Amino acid sequence: MTNEPKSIDLLRFENVTAGYGKRPIVTGVSFSIARGEFLGIVGPNGSGKTTLLRTLLGILHPKEGRIEFPSTHPDVPVMGYVPQRDTIDLLLPFTTAEVVMMGRYRRIGLGRRAQQKDMQAIDCALEQVGMESFSGKQFRDLSGGQKQRTLIARALASEPEILILDEPTNGMDIASRQTLLELIQSLHASGALTVVMVSHLLGDVANCAQRIALIDGGHFTVGASAEILNETNLSQIYGTPIAVTILNGKTIISAGGPNARH
Amino acid sequence: MHATEIITTIFDLFPFALGGSIIAAILCSHIGVYVVSKRIVFFGAALTQIAVAGIAFAHLPFVGLNPAIGSALFTTLAAILLSQILRNPRIPRDAVLGVSFVVAIALRILMIQKSPAAEASEIETLSKGDILFVTSEQFLLLAGAFIVVMAIFIFFRKEFLFVSYDPETAQTQGFNSRWWELFFFVTAGIAISVATRIVGDVFVLGFLTIPPVAAIAAAKRVRHIFGIALLLSLLPPIIGMYGAFALDLPAGPTMVAAAFLLLVLGWGGRRLRSAFASEN
Structure with missing residues (x-):
């Protein structure tokens, strides 16, 4: 052996x-x-x-x-799944902490109640995403970005080996989008989390x-990234000219091709 | 009849009817919180009709089943079938429930039509909601179903809520949403079947919807919803029973009307309070 x-x-x-x-x-x-x-x-x-x-x-x-x-x-x-936030039904008045607690349910076990360690885990997950002051607020009253952070906290509360996010920045304004992407990158960088x-x-x-x-x-x-997201590949797939530009180390992808920028 | 006489008569002569209707109201409103929050109210409507169809089926001359078994058999089969069909994303949920509701009503009419006259009239009486003559055996059956179903719903509250709220994430967390949904549908189906057999379809559907709707609208926390729904199920059977005696009305629909009255009063009270608050 x-x-x-x-x-x-x-x-x-x-x-x-x-x-x-x-x-x-x-x-x-x-x-x-x-x-x-x-x-x-x-x-x-x-x-x-x-x-x-x-x-x-x-x-x-x-x-x-x-x-x-x-x-x-x-x-x-263990997979921490972050669904699109508009797939969540907002009829019931769950608090932010209650939504995050759902990420602990598997660890808590069938028919059992949450223990002190589970409470600590949700506090920690909320702190990781900067939502600790919203724990008692109703989830349905949060902004789009706050809801998305809460769903990420729920995924983190499950102590995942892999974090899976479905369209996390969909429908967000530019500032919330940037903040959320920075959060995802920092979670990946700090915890050796697979994303x-x-x-x-x-x-x-x-x-x-x-x-x-x-x-x-x-x-x-x-x-x-450079191999897959190049102008030729993307223009062919999307059926329209697409420009890929590197600006201050950031990749900017826009429809319309190089001529459209002038 | 004086008020004291009515109350004495109810407690002396119809204790099982009063106790049974309170137990049924609490049971239905607890299940109703899930039914309303899953947006499947027609599921409750369809199952009450299917339960009555099952009772009528049991009374058919060539069948000769115990009506409780006929009702439980029909609702369990329907609950299993619905739980599977409702998972198909290509068919709208409300359409599936609408079809099952109308088919259940048709089935019920056809079964009653073919039942012997005496039994047909008994089933019609049940539908009208004359629940005064609940027997001790029926009361015990209902109490047994209450204990078992409530124990299941309280023990697995977090699992049922998670699967109702976000079935896809629940699935990724190791909760087999398909089985939990099936478990919910069958347990709710059995409760609806037992309650319908004893207190009638109007009563069951009324308490599956009115107290949960009021509780969901009023509660600020999920755990409060169940408490408010419980409180709202205690009073209407008592008021309804009193009203039925005082005004010579069928008890079941009077209890549902009392529940609706409480809902309207609660809603009116909140409107008035917020109007006064905004003026000050």
Whole structure:
């Protein structure tokens, strides 16, 4: 018997086909995510980003191929999921702390009540996202950016190995968007947290992620940001001229091509 | 009849009717908090009709089942079926519930039509809400269902709330949303079936919706919703029973009317209070 070192790959997709019912949406997906990595998933609307995300989260089963978790085998790593905030029903008056507490439910156990350590965990998660002074406020009364921070705190409260964010900056003003992206980057940098972020906002992903996965027409490509998010690739996929500019170290992606800037 | 005479008569002659209606009201309003917050009120409406159809089915000459079993069988099957169909994102939830409601009513009419005259009239009486003649056996069955269902809902409160509030994230946290939804639908279905058999469909649907709607509107915290719904289910059966005697009305609908009256009074009171507050 050999003592093989544990792989640093947190998860590995091997030739996965994902979809609904009998309909495949994305096919032949093969990639791996290393521990501590930041992967961005981009693609036009309807390209299958959410389908792939739901498969990664275990909500959908792969139609073909397999998903492995080499570093935690046979267990699935704890995933902290941050859904789009408009998918949350606001009818019930949950407080911010109660929403974050939901992230502890798995650790608390079936039919059990929260303990002191769970209370400390939610205080800590709220502090990490700068929402500690909002713990008693109703979630439905928070602004879009505050709601998103609360949902990130809920994911952090589950003590995840991988943080998965679905369109986290959707519908936010420019200042809230920037603050949120900085928060996500600092969480990734400080805690060796593996992050997967899905977004249709190419600039957001280009400036945060170490690697980019691009989905288009059911096909899937993974690589470094510069390799994937170049003008030729993007113009072809989106069917319109797209300009990629580097300004003060930031990638700016705009529709209209180089001529549109003049 | 004087007020004291009415009260004495109710307590002396109809203790099971009064106790049963209070228990049924608390049970229905607790389940109703989930039904209203999941936006599936038609689920409650459809299941009450399916429960009555099940009772009518049990009375059919060639079936000869115990009506409680017929009702429980129909509602459990319907709850399982609905929990699966409602997960299909391609079919609107309200459309599924609307179809099931109207089919349940049609089924109920057809079953009653084919039932022997005596049983058909008993079922119609149940639908009208003449709940005065609740027997001790029926009361015990209802009390048993109350204890079991409430224990389940209190023990698994956080799981039911999480799956209702954000099923997708709950799924990623290891809670199998499909099974929790099925568990909820079947447990609620059994409670609705037992309560409908004893206090009637109008009563059950009334208490599945009116106290929860009032409680959700009034509460500032989720944990308060259940407490307010409980308080709002205690008074209407007593007021309704008194009103039914005093005015010679069917008890079930009078209790529902009393619950609605409380809802209107509460809403009016809040409006007045906020009007005075803004003037000062």
